[in-house]
Amino acid sequence: MTRAEADLTADLTIAEVCGLAPVVPVLVVEDAAVAAPLARALADGGLRALEVTLRTPAALEALAAMAEAAPDAVVGAGTLRTPEDVRAAAAAGARFGVSPGFSHAVLDAAEAVGLPMLPGVATPSEAMAAAERGLELLKFFPAEANGGVPVLKAWASPLQGLRFCPTGGVGPLNAPDYLALPNVACVGGSWIAPPELVARGDWTAIAALAREAAGLER
Ligand code: 3PG
Numbered sequence: 001m002t003r004a005e006a007d008l009t010a011d012l013t014i015a016e017v018c019g020l021a022p023v024v025p026v027l028v029v030e031d032a033a034v035a036a037p038l039a040r041a042l043a044d045g046g047l048r049a050l051e052v053t054l055r056t057p058a059a060l061e062a063l064a065a066m067a068e069a070a071p072d073a074v075v076g077a078g079t080l081r082t083p084e085d086v087r088a089a090a091a092a093g094a095r096f097g098v099s100p101g102f103s104h105a106v107l108d109a110a111e112a113v114g115l116p117m118l119p120g121v122a123t124p125s126e127a128m129a130a131a132e133r134g135l136e137l138l139k140f141f142p143a144e145a146n147g148g149v150p151v152l153k154a155w156a157s158p159l160q161g162l163r164f165c166p167t168g169g170v171g172p173l174n175a176p177d178y179l180a181l182p183n184v185a186c187v188g189g190s191w192i193a194p195p196e197l198v199a200r201g202d203w204t205a206i207a208a209l210a211r212e213a214a215g216l217e218r
Contacts, residue, residue, distance in 0.1 A: 008074055014116040014137050017074055017096045018165055018185040020048035023213035025192040026078060026167065027052050034198055035062035036069035041203040043070040045210020051098050053078040054085055060092040067093045083109035090115050100141055102126045107133060118165060122146050127159050137163050137185055144169025149177050156183045179218040
């Protein structure tokens with residue numbers, strides 16, 4: 001079964017989620033009314049894992065609307081900082097969770113509700129703590145500010161077995177450099193859904209950005 005043919009109705013591991021496309025769009029949705037067309041544009045462009053950040057009052061409603069509008073994609077929740085965030089995201093239908101940092105409380109809550117997690121790490125110590133919990137795929141955040149590609153290259157040998165989703169400062173120009181690294185599974189970024197295009201409802205332009213991102217080699 002190819003990635004494109006993966007059964008998206010089944011429970012997916014975080015590695016399977018990251019395997020769906022080279023780029024996970026990080027979405028800040030201010031108005032739940034745009035959620036459905038936004039999700040369709042991204043999925044039609046070939047991006048199959050969508051992260052809705054819990055940073056706006058509309059986020060949970062948007063997440064549920066996206067999941068309904070794009071059954072050919074897997075919708076997760078980002079910016080999970082507390083156990084309450086985890087439970088709210090799962091209740092809204094999130095299929096995976098992303099957090100900016102490494103929190104045992106957040107990971108415990110996610111395990112309790114069966115939500116696969118992509119926790120953020122910025123140091124080898126945090127990566128080791130995550131590995132001790134059995135996690136093998138981690139968000140490297142904020143990627144560019146923490147040293148970017150050279151840091152992930154330096155981590156490859158001592159932290160072998162771990163793979164990363166660099167996020168934060170990643171865009172179309174540097175995404176190929178990250179995706180070329182053997183310890184990078186996918187990248188995350190907000191460039192695929194710029195606020196001005198969302199505000200204009202320019203779904204054609206967003207689908208084009210998504211198609212370009214979905215076509216990146218890894
Ligand atoms: C974020 O915190 O919003 C994400 O890491 C995305 O960062 P970006 O806007 O630099 O892609």
